[in-house]
Amino acid sequence: MSEMRDAQAGPDKLPVPAEVAEAVRTIINWVGDDPMREGLLDTPERVARAWAEYCRGYGDDPAYHLSRIFHEVGGYDDIILLKDIPFQSHCEHHMAPIIGRAHIAYLPGEYVVGISKLARVLHAFAHRLQVQERLTAEVANCIWEHLKPQGVAVVIEATHGCMTGRGVRTPGVTMKTSRMLGVFREDSKSREEVMALIEA
Template structure:
């Protein structure tokens, strides 16, 4: 049974990243940290099956958290004249693969992104890349939703933006209450999509 918790995200989101002046740990330091966690879990990082695990984990982290190396505004930097089109642009079912910042457990789901063009439109692949850039960071779903919407609004200056994210969280499925099949839904509506009849129309188009 699907238990969907619906949140409307209204706060602005500050930029995130490494603290100013704080050096990034070296690859060797990161691998040493993984060996420490293996020992803490009760195993031996020197045994055959775990010898290469620290290096594999660090390589995986480079992929999973590659969003920190991306500038989402640059992703949307190339846009085009809307060529007379003035209705909604909507991209559904964009895969979301993220990591919860509280327990570093997986977040998996989909995002739906819609906007009502102003003077410019952007290639649809850029919408998917925008979602992925923010997802590949330590996240909470509420902030992920707001970051996607606010960046799209800031860069393209459309007449309206709507972002809906639906995802399951391993932090609730694999620990604590251990509840499977639970989905969380968050949404952020900006501009004309905050008002009727646009609000009802876009939410119907997003089927949420």
């Protein structure tokens, strides 16, 4: 956890264990290059620090971001939507990039939260090895549990590097997932309303 914090403050400061650097050297060698040639000498440490940064979500407690809540918002009692939040994650199957946008909406109950915190929750889960379905569910469940709203809607659209740069090699394909909880799950009119806002 403290090592992950150091990685956020300045990745160069994160010490890289010898066996981690050696693992990267093994891969470089296996793909057909010479890990001892000049241009690749510092690469194993850079790669290790880059992965610590990609996966910094393991040291980031998503619930913490929802711990500062507000009661009073001038009587506002309608849907709150944070739309088009860009994010990057990595798939747990190939550790290839997942790049996309998330839309997070909720219908407040008693509490609201600073709007940036919704993006922080997303990034805390995204910076782990993921599948898009789990990422979508984790973000929605976390908001549902800690903010106790009347409804939560999370929609994620993303492209998967493991489908574009390798494997089926099909660029331009987008995967779309959604998780609706509370009124957005139970009441079709509320769901239509939130989806119309997201798709507007």
